[in-house]
Amino acid sequence: MRRLATIVAALAGMGAVACATAPAASAELRQFWVAATPAPTWNMAPNERDAIHNMPLSPSQTVFPTVVYRRYTKDWGHPIPNQPTGSSNQDLIPGPLLRARAGDRIYVHFKNLDTLYKRPHSMHFHGVHYKPSSDGAYVPGISGRDGNVKPGQTWTYKLTAGSDSVGVWPYHDHSPSMEDSIAGGMYGMLSILGKGQPRPDREFEVVFAPMGDFQTIDGRAFVGNTPVFTSVVGQTIQWDVMAMGSEHHTFHVHGHRWKSPFGTDVDTQTVGPAETFAIRWKEEDPGTWLYHCHVEAHMMAGMIGIYHVRPK
Numbered sequence: 001m002r003r004l005a006t007i008v009a010a011l012a013g014m015g016a017v018a019c020a021t022a023p024a025a026s027a028e029l030r031q032f033w034v035a036a037t038p039a040p041t042w043n044m045a046p047n048e049r050d051a052i053h054n055m056p057l058s059p060s061q062t063v064f065p066t067v068v069y070r071r072y073t074k075d076w077g078h079p080i081p082n083q084p085t086g087s088s089n090q091d092l093i094p095g096p097l098l099r100a101r102a103g104d105r106i107y108v109h110f111k112n113l114d115t116l117y118k119r120p121h122s123m124h125f126h127g128v129h130y131k132p133s134s135d136g137a138y139v140p141g142i143s144g145r146d147g148n149v150k151p152g153q154t155w156t157y158k159l160t161a162g163s164d165s166v167g168v169w170p171y172h173d174h175s176p177s178m179e180d181s182i183a184g185g186m187y188g189m190l191s192i193l194g195k196g197q198p199r200p201d202r203e204f205e206v207v208f209a210p211m212g213d214f215q216t217i218d219g220r221a222f223v224g225n226t227p228v229f230t231s232v233v234g235q236t237i238q239w240d241v242m243a244m245g246s247e248h249h250t251f252h253v254h255g256h257r258w259k260s261p262f263g264t265d266v267d268t269q270t271v272g273p274a275e276t277f278a279i280r281w282k283e284e285d286p287g288t289w290l291y292h293c294h295v296e297a298h299m300m301a302g303m304i305g306i307y308h309v310r311p312k
């Protein structure tokens, strides 16, 4: 008996030590407020130009009403930019970049403000741990309110970033209106750092998705409309790349190389629907570069943009 008590005491002691030194001690609760809000005149090509074929486009081809995820201050006080400061000249598509670190708890407070189509919406997250009530996917007769947030309603998705959550992951509408919502740009990314992993100086989000008659990057088509990403020589930059829809894409950056998941040097990497990857490099090549999907039909339909690297 005494021996058992000693073992229990020893285990308790180990537990105390484990708790005191556990990285969880530095874990945070990260809270985000996001709403589904109308973007009644979303324009895939605001400059009304197909810069690949050097042809004019008309608003009847490029403008359509949609609903997007938008980041808000606490308790949906007022809207704030979806993208990290200095990382892009775009907003609204994709939805907010939700950043956290392994070990963190993440609360995403979602409100459906879809006064345009008055559809139900939801948020379904990949890559993180959660209970079924935070799944956000609608299945008739099985799922709860998390997968079917009606206009005017709210839901809080409670997530945890594990050590197996490091990297970038999609989130998207998985409600009864999922198909229309994703076609209209209701998707975004989680970006989760490992414990102690430094944040990059610049983080660029590239979401390849078809939209109307075009192939878009972050909801825009053709150079002059797609995101212009910028960095300075010496900065560490990270590309967060994702595909949504039903097609595969090949992410290509001119004048740069990176390590593939197999450790080989590449300058083009494939990404399929709901797949993601994050790549990093220390920038040392000043100039104006192109990035694009290398599926040629996609590039010709708008999937191409500009990356500016300023000298130090």
Ligand SMILES: [Cu+2]
Residues within 6 Å of the ligand: 208, 215, 248, 249, 250, 293, 294, 295, 298, 299, 303
């Ligand atoms: Cu493509």
